[in-house]
Amino acid sequence: MTATDTLGDVRGKRVLVRSDLNVPLDGTTITDDGRIRASVPTIKALADAGARVVVTAHLGRPKGAPEDRYSLAPVAARLGELLGAPVAFATDTVGESAQGVVAGLADGQVALLENVRFNAGETSKDDAERGAFADQLAALADAFVSDGFGVVHRKQASVYDVAQRLPHAMGNLVATEIDVLRRLTETPERPYVVVLGGSKVSDKLGVIDNLLGKADKLLIGGGMVFTFLKAQGHEVGKSLLEEDQIPVCLEYLKRAADTGVEIILPTDIVVADSFGDEASARVVAADAIPAESLGLDIGPESGKAFAAALADAKTVFWNGPMGVFEQAAFAEGTRAVAEALTKTGDLGGLSVVGGGDSAAAVRTLGFDEAAFGHISTGGGASLEYLEGKELPGITVLEARTDSGLEG
Ligand SMILES: Nc1ncnc2c1ncn2[C@@H]1O[C@H](COP(=O)(O)OP(=O)(O)O)[C@@H](O)[C@H]1O
Ligand SMILES: O=C(OP(=O)(O)O)[C@H](O)COP(=O)(O)O
Numbered sequence: 001m002t003a004t005d006t007l008g009d010v011r012g013k014r015v016l017v018r019s020d021l022n023v024p025l026d027g028t029t030i031t032d033d034g035r036i037r038a039s040v041p042t043i044k045a046l047a048d049a050g051a052r053v054v055v056t057a058h059l060g061r062p063k064g065a066p067e068d069r070y071s072l073a074p075v076a077a078r079l080g081e082l083l084g085a086p087v088a089f090a091t092d093t094v095g096e097s098a099q100g101v102v103a104g105l106a107d108g109q110v111a112l113l114e115n116v117r118f119n120a121g122e123t124s125k126d127d128a129e130r131g132a133f134a135d136q137l138a139a140l141a142d143a144f145v146s147d148g149f150g151v152v153h154r155k156q157a158s159v160y161d162v163a164q165r166l167p168h169a170m171g172n173l174v175a176t177e178i179d180v181l182r183r184l185t186e187t188p189e190r191p192y193v194v195v196l197g198g199s200k201v202s203d204k205l206g207v208i209d210n211l212l213g214k215a216d217k218l219l220i221g222g223g224m225v226f227t228f229l230k231a232q233g234h235e236v237g238k239s240l241l242e243e244d245q246i247p248v249c250l251e252y253l254k255r256a257a258d259t260g261v262e263i264i265l266p267t268d269i270v271v272a273d274s275f276g277d278e279a280s281a282r283v284v285a286a287d288a289i290p291a292e293s294l295g296l297d298i299g300p301e302s303g304k305a306f307a308a309a310l311a312d313a314k315t316v317f318w319n320g321p322m323g324v325f326e327q328a329a330f331a332e333g334t335r336a337v338a339e340a341l342t343k344t345g346d347l348g349g350l351s352v353v354g355g356g357d358s359a360a361a362v363r364t365l366g367f368d369e370a371a372f373g374h375i376s377t378g379g380g381a382s383l384e385y386l387e388g389k390e391l392p393g394i395t396v397l398e399a400r401t402d403s404g405l406e407g
Pocket of ligand 2: 020022060061150151154200354355356357377378379380381
């Protein structure tokens with residue numbers, strides 16, 4: 001069922017589409033446009049059906065006020081190239097520019113609003129503040145399509161509250177992502193291995209709690225490693241560390257041992273003197289990280305061990321690069337895991353890579369997307385789905401059934 005099936009005739013209607021266009025940038029250059037490409041089919045289908053399409057999205061984590069480095073302007077240009085038609089860009093989200101741009105749209109044309117997180121109301125924990133901002137967003141449109149899978153776990157104005165204010169539908173990208181993930185939750189073929197990495201450490205440590213009851217093995221890389229190593233009594237130098245999560249990590253290690261789930265941690269680490277200093281990159285034992293250095297990748301021995309642990313997997317979910325893959329000196333751990341996942345399909349298994357940066361990593365390291373079972377646009381969203389958590393951006397769509405547009 002497509003968004004237009006649910007909404008009915010959208011010709012001449014203003015349709016607000018929440019997409020996840022949170023792409024990696026080097027200055028104003030988009031280094032991986034996967035999320036933009038994944039968003040095109042829904043936008044194009046609506047435009048082809050004659051809707052006036054108003055896209056809203058975020059980039060990075062600005063703190064509720066404009067910041068040039070998080071502007072969506074480069075994304076508007078790329079979206080226009082991919083659509084083969086210009087995309088009007090509003091320099092604010094709900095202000096004069098947005099109102100003018102939306103009013104100027106003809107049927108079948110597309111606009112992109114500036115970063116929705118430049119507005120404090122978007123991410124506010126206060127329902128009234130979020131609601132007031134959602135009112136402003138909703139005033140720009142006649143209907144809402146939720147297509148930003150990477151944000152459906154966020155109870156934010158453009159994801160959740162706006163759906164309560166407009167006739168709405170699920171976009172094709174969200175529907176497709178949920179279909180694949182359902183296979184992983186309902187009957188995962190075993191061994192079921194989950195690989196976790198990346199830098200959103202506090203977000204992801206939480207999901208281990210639930211995954212310990214589901215997966216057979218948990219491989220830990222990326223920035224999360226160091227809180228575990230510290231919990232085991234090792235020094236981690238200047239590496240990413242969530243001190244307050246040390247007791248939680250200890251509890252996970254104990255529970256894994258009690259329940260027979262394997263938690264595999266790296267035994268060697270690529271460290272550097274400062275963040276991104278490739279010249280100083282060297283391999284040290286995981287229990288001997290020098291006080292003045294920081295860990296930026298899992299080491300070669302760990303890469304081999306992770307690949308061996310993945311060799312017989314029938315179901316794999318991977319979120320979060322093993323290291324700072326954006327730089328060659330810290331990319332090998334991520335490459336080793338990606339390489340191992342490409343073999344899962346040969347065994348008749350299912351490999352799923354989830355997350356903006358994880359997906360970008362496999363592509364920028366030169367892997368063929370077709371070698372993986374599925375490349376998901378959402379990391380945190382996929383993890384929360386696999387945990388069995390309710391995703392606010394999905395439940396809000398199911399809550400109301402009177403979604404069709406009138407006349
Ligand atoms: N040891 C580390 N220290 C700091 N950053 C890291 C480390 N390992 C990986 N990263 C960074 O994590 C980022 C991706 O994390 P995250 O956003 O959690 O993943 P995803 O977008 O796939 O969900 C990458 O930019 C990578 O450079
Ligand atoms: O990059 C994203 O998620 P991911 O890193 O979990 O894949 C989404 O755009 C959500 O961003 P957020 O984690 O800042 O809410």
